[in-house]
Amino acid sequence: MTETVRRPPFDPELEAVLTLLSDQMPPSITPEMIPLLRQAAPASEVSVDDVLAAAGIVRRDVTVPGHDGDEIEVSVLSRQGRTGVGPGIFHTHGGGMIMGDRFVGLDLLLGWINDLDAVVVTVEYRLAPEFPDPYPVRDCYAGLVWTAEHAAELGIDPDRLLIAGGSAGGGLAAGTALIARDEGGPALAGQVLIYPMLDDRDRTVSTTQMDGIGVWDRSSNITGWSALLGDRRGTDDVSVYAAPARATDLTGLPPAFIDCGSAEVFRDEDVAYASALWAAGVQAELHVWPGGFHGFDIMAPHTVLAKAMRTARDSWIARTLGV
Amino acid sequence: MQELVGRLTALDPAASESLKVVTYFDVLVAGGVGLQALLRGAAVLSGTVAGAVVGRRTYRVGPDGGRLPDGAVGPGSGTGAGAETGTGTETGTGAAGTAVVGAAEAPAATAGSREHRISRPVADGRVWLEREGSAHANDDMVVERLALAVDLVRARHDGEPGSSLATLIDAARDVGERRIALSRLRLDPARAYRVAALPASRDVSAALSGTVSGDASGAEPRNASGAPSTVVATPDGLVRAVVLGRDTGITGPAGLGLVQPADRLAESFRTALLALRLSSASSAVVDAGDLGVVLAAVGALEHVATQQPDVVALSRLDTRTRAVLDELAAAESVRAAATALGMHHSTLQVRHDALTTELGYDPRSLHGRARFQLARLLLRLAEARPAG
Known part of the structure; x- marks a missing residue:
């Protein structure tokens, strides 16, 4: 018999969803699954535009300079007929550093665009393993720089520019904020780190608890970090921009919002990052939703916990943007 | 990652997905959720509004999980009479089958709309789906499992008849608690009874096929036969437990437990569960009393x-x-x-x-x-x- 690992139970409503979705979802993602998973992702173009049209949102794709000046694409999303200057949100999407496109998490963006009248710039950073570190975080930073430089033309008030991302996108948002601080880049009004992927070292209690269970388990996380860092994963040769959990100096960073579930790999690194921000004198708001698995707000939006998570997050963004 | 799986969406309108429905509600019930989480589940799985009237309170939930106004379509102020009539009628006849009520019979529904209610009685009320146009393939199943789950989670609150029965057949409860439960259920502590285990969705009145012993009466409003009955969560899913007199007949599929003194019905329920699981896929009745040492051996x-x-x-x-x-x-x-x-x-x-x-x-x-x-x-x- 295997040793029983103690871990927080899933919230019953979320567990019911997980049970139904589990036949479509392997708990553990291994490197050889990456091509298949990318293929399996739905062709997003048509449905994205349908969703945007239904929400009354205009999309403009722009080619901008990425890392080393290579061309990357961003999409500028705003409410139809929007005029003047207002809040801006620079978005870095999730997908474990290995999957997804800039429209992953679109559902979250719609509310920010329509309810907060924000202009969202979402960046198509290049994915590992084909483009390992530092490509992803440097593409994100280049996209942020472009956004800040074009703030006036985009209708963004430069004093009200946030960075936001979920999962791998949360880690990239935190890393981008660190680069911006260190290289005198754009000033950020806040960083929204949604269940962020921050630590490549695979040494938390939560990662051992979520092994072969839930969503984006320990093996999947190792797959993602290995794609990004190769042999450097877990060694001393990893920059704080790739794995912000390694940062020892968090002073001077923008205020942070961090949320996660208690039943996910990222729980402990996310809590630790919030604690480290407080220790450095940075304002931070932390929510750990009991029994939540990774990404439960996207997968189970009808549940009471998902609604509470969205409400708390959107409230922070509205307060921070002064909406 | 979320993009691998998307999100939980409504079931296929045309294909039966009974296992998903059963699983979903079983997990909710096992997790001890409340009425509103059950309604959210019904609404998201069916992709339409789910509602419940329990006692004097009405709940309606949209397919996004959001609470809707009580009175807009549901049995609110002007419609309470209609809803009560429906519930009362079904309670009186003991009919537990799914009823499809057209807009004409449900004055609550928007006049002239093509909306139908797929509804089912629960203790002290009813649950339903509000469906535009024709019913989807899983609507009956969703409402059935919703009704079962609502009865089950409400029975956990003390004072409900189902709660007393759950106490009576729970080996972990002490004899004093079981005696109180007997009294609440108006069962005679000096007599012997047996417990039958049925698939959770079976209608007790139909299963008893008119052979009512009269030993047990008035414990559950839904059950015209008067035999106390409740649905309980077991490691093998939801099961309906019914207390019977020692000679009461029942139709299958069912497992009959050993005849036991009134305060030792946990043992009768345990053997009834084993017997139910030993009944083959057919509609057989397996009587634990017929198995003797074989039952002990397989157990x-x-x-x-x-x-x-x-x-x-x-x-x-x-x-x-x-x-x-x-x-x-x-x-x-x-x-x-x-x-x-x-x-x-x-x-x-x-x-x-x-x-x-x-x-x-x-x-x-x-x-x-x-x-x-x-x-x-x-x-x-x-x-x-x-x-x-």
Whole structure:
């Protein structure tokens, strides 16, 4: 018999969803699954535009300079007929550093665009393993720089520019904020780190608890970090921009919002990052939703916990943007 | 990652997905959620509004999980009379079947709309789906499981009849609590009863087929026969427990527990559950009292059943081969077995020899019969899950 690992139970409503979705979802993602998973992702173009049209949102794709000046694409999303200057949100999407496109998490963006009248710039950073570190975080930073430089033309008030991302996108948002601080880049009004992927070292209690269970388990996380860092994963040769959990100096960073579930790999690194921000004198708001698995707000939006998570997050963004 | 799986969306309107529905509500019930989480589940799975009237309170939930105003379509202010009439009628007749109520009979519905209600009674109320146009393939199943789950989670609150019955058949409760439960259920502590276990969705009145003992009365409003009944969560899913007099008849599928003194009905329920799981897919009634030491044997061996080579050997056989073995082990002669199976006698004889080699024993020998029967029953336990 295997040793029983103690871990927080899933919230019953979320567990019911997980049970139904589990036949479509392997708990553990291994490197050889990456091509298949990318293929399996739905062709997003048509449905994205349908969703945007239904929400009354205009999309403009722009080619901008990425890392080393290579061309990357961003999409500028705003409410139809929007005029003047207002809040801006620079978005870095999730997908474990290995999957997804800039429209992953679109559902979250719609509310920010329509309810907060924000202009969202979402960046198509290049994915590992084909483009390992530092490509992803440097593409994100280049996209942020472009956004800040074009703030006036985009209708963004430069004093009200946030960075936001979920999962791998949360880690990239935190890393981008660190680069911006260190290289005198754009000033950020806040960083929204949604269940962020921050630590490549695979040494938390939560990662051992979520092994072969839930969503984006320990093996999947190792797959993602290995794609990004190769042999450097877990060694001393990893920059704080790739794995912000390694940062020892968090002073001077923008205020942070961090949320996660208690039943996910990222729980402990996310809590630790919030604690480290407080220790450095940075304002931070932390929510750990009991029994939540990774990404439960996207997968189970009808549940009471998902609604509470969205409400708390959107409230922070509205307060921070002064909406 | 979320993009791998998308999100939980409504079930296919055209294809039956009963297992998903059963699983979803079983997990919710096992997790001890409340009424509103059950309604959110029903609404998201069906992609339409789910509602409930319980006592004097109305709840309506949209497919996004958001609470909707009580009175807009549901039995609110002007419609309470209609809803109560419906509930009262169904309670009085004991009909537990799904009722599709057209807009005309449900004054709550928007006048002239094509909306229908697929509804079902629960203790002290009713639950429903509000469906535009024709019903979807899973609507009946969603409402059925919603109703079961609502009764079950509400029965956990003290003071409900279902709660008393759950206490009565729970071996972990002490004798004092069980005596109080007996009194609440108006059962005679000096008499002996037995508990029947039924698939959770079965209608008790129909199962009792009119042979009411009169021993138990008035405990559950839904049940015209008067036999106390509740749905309980077991490791094998939801099961309906019914308290019967010692000679009360019942139709299958059902498991009948041992006759026990009134304050020892937990043992009767335990054996009823085993008996239910031993009943084959057919509508048989298995009476624990008929099994004697065999019941004790399979109960004791259950946790190692899947490690037994004899059980594993049977699990590898297809349904037809299992049926052949059942007949070979039960029949007076190979010739009689062949007749029952519609096979030629010599063909079956060849099959018999091959199966004897394959199993390593002859299921028609004295020892082989015992070996086969025990392995067969253990396999049923291992494979059993009460049908929805």
